[in-house]
Ligand code: ADP
């Protein structure tokens with residue numbers, strides 16, 4: 266069924282306008298435009314604070330023309346038209362060069378809406394060449410009065426497409442739009458006192474009073490949550506439709522467990538049992554394991570791999586970076602011990618292999634002799650074929666989108682079991698939103714004997730002198746025979762670490778230059794405190810070989826201090842590293858700092874983490890850093906992180922794959938709504954799994970999937 270929402274904008278607005286909207290706002294269909302909701306609604310009164318217009322911002326003003334004067338310019342040829350507008354309280358000047366004809370339109374007494382960027386000329390605020398839309402002069406006073414009370418939608422606009430242009434286009438689209446099928450079943454709509462989809466669109470874009478858009482947004486917000494949850498639940502069911510191969514654990518796992526040099530923690534045991542049960546079923550497992558850094562997730566995954574290997578099945582472990590892939594391989598080989606390693610042939614496949622190495626690896630994979638395969642994105646390539654892929658383990662989910670999981674999944678004849686590991690604790694509502702198609706297990710307990718990490722904020726804003734003490738503390742750790750990390754936000758003054766940048770974390774971060782790896786290295790090498798110490802750098806612009814050999818040297822204790830960017834963020838395991846200094850810590854997100862901190866105190870050595878920041882006391886940036894220092898509990902921090910992110914789009918683009926299309930729902934605020942919507946969607950799907958009774962909902966889900974697929978294609 267074709268929905269009018271899928272119509273191209275060009276067919277309604279004409280090619281020129283449509284391409285401006287596509288370029289400026291990324292909107293291509295009627296549905297796109299109609300879900301470009303107003304950011305807020307202004308009232309005429311609210312718009313008239315002409316005297317307080319902030320410089321250099323785009324503003325939209327409703328006012329009346331007071332006078333218009335055209336004169337010749339003195340310094341150069343041409344004319345200038347100066348139009349004074351007012352709302353009765355303030356006045357503002359509009360200027361137009363060589364557009365004398367506008368005098369005929371902008372006559373005193375005419376009212377309109379004006380949009381432009383506020384500039385200053387000789388100390389007075391003005392708009393140069395604003396866009397404007399004038400209101401009908403002949404309107405009768407009652408109509409004018411009504412107009413004066415209309416909420417004015419203010420759209421997210423750009424310098425090329427102004428808010429009023431969007432408003433106008435939306436009006437054209439709405440005028441030509443017929444009835445729309447409602448994705449929310451009638452019963453639910455009545456029960457929740459929601460208006461129809463069509464009416465909600467009208468009211469959100471063309472409200473006649475404030476309560477209109479309130480009702481509209483409530484309806485659209487519920488619809489968004491409901492459609493998302495229905496999509497995730499249906500996806501979950503789909504994943505379970507095709508039978509997987511059941512994998513029963515046997516001797517391999519039993520002897521491995523018996524030879525382990527330590528006891529599994531209670532949580533490892535419990536989650537391990539959940540996983541075994543999933544693996545033994547013919548329904549494919551799709552499980553997320555979340556647990557602190559060092560809580561032993563990888564070990565749980567390795568035990569699952571052994572269960573799969575028992576019947577000759579293969580497991581693929583997907584790591585986000587080369588460094589981590591190599592580290593996983595080494596630690597798997599070590600943990601398996603020589604006999605098991607010889608039998609299971611753990612094999613690595615990354616983009617950095619030589620042609621010969623690659624051929625050998627591919628052969629081991631396709632023949633099935635490599636029963637454990639570790640790799641990066643290279644594993645997703647078309648050339649990689651498995652003999653019997655039984656289990657996919659995705660380490661550190663936040664770097665992998667839904668689509669990558671999908672790409673590996675299709676490599677098996679029957680769907681493989683999938684285990685996703687993440688050290689970023691995920692608040693319940695985020696889990697429901699991003700990972701709503703997965704079952705979730707949690708490891709809260711850390712293995713016994715872990716030494717605590719002490720964290721301190723070093724507030725340079727108040728205590729500039731403390732920097733010296735930071736380096737002393739680091740050198741004291743080295744004296745004790747330990748090693749340390751110094752983390753900087755940037756490589757050098759021209760390169761930040763793009764792959765690791767977390768843009769929304771930067772909110773409120775101190776402005777000015779960030780500490781760089783290059784300068785920090787030079788400073789430390791020149792510092793007598795560190796005379797004779799081996800100090801090296803690690804960052805994303807080094808080749809993988811270099812990164813890997815540096816990490817190896819650091820792990821072997823041949824390097825004392827590693828000055829790095831966040832490339833050491835995830836999973837790096839060096840038990841002798843005891844100290845971490847994070848420079849400009851306010852430039853990192855809460856979760857990122859927590860992850861970084863997890864690099865120290867991984868062995869029997871107590872950890873020390875010094876978070877250096879120039880952020881002022883009381884600023885959001887400073888609060889982030891203090892939150893991290895105040896607790897080691899990743900779940901608590903994940904909650905704080907949510908609170909501190911003002912816009913609240915915690916999903917990010919990579920994390921959410923194509924699912925970042927939430928417009929009105931905020932995971933920070935709408936937890937209850939999301940949970941309710943999930944339950945209601947589950948009810949609808951349970952009664953009507955194929956949605957035969959709910960074609961409009963089915964269409965909405967398909968539209969979502971298409972959008973996801975498009976987003977995926979666009980990214981690759
Ligand atoms: P994660 O993947 O959750 O960060 P790992 O599985 O890599 O954690 O485990 C971190 C370290 O702790 C590894 O060296 C691992 O061998 C060790 N380890 C795992 N489980 C235990 C346990 N129950 N007792 C002691 N050490 C453990």
Ligand code: MG
Pocket residue numbers: 559562563836
């Ligand atoms: Mg790990």
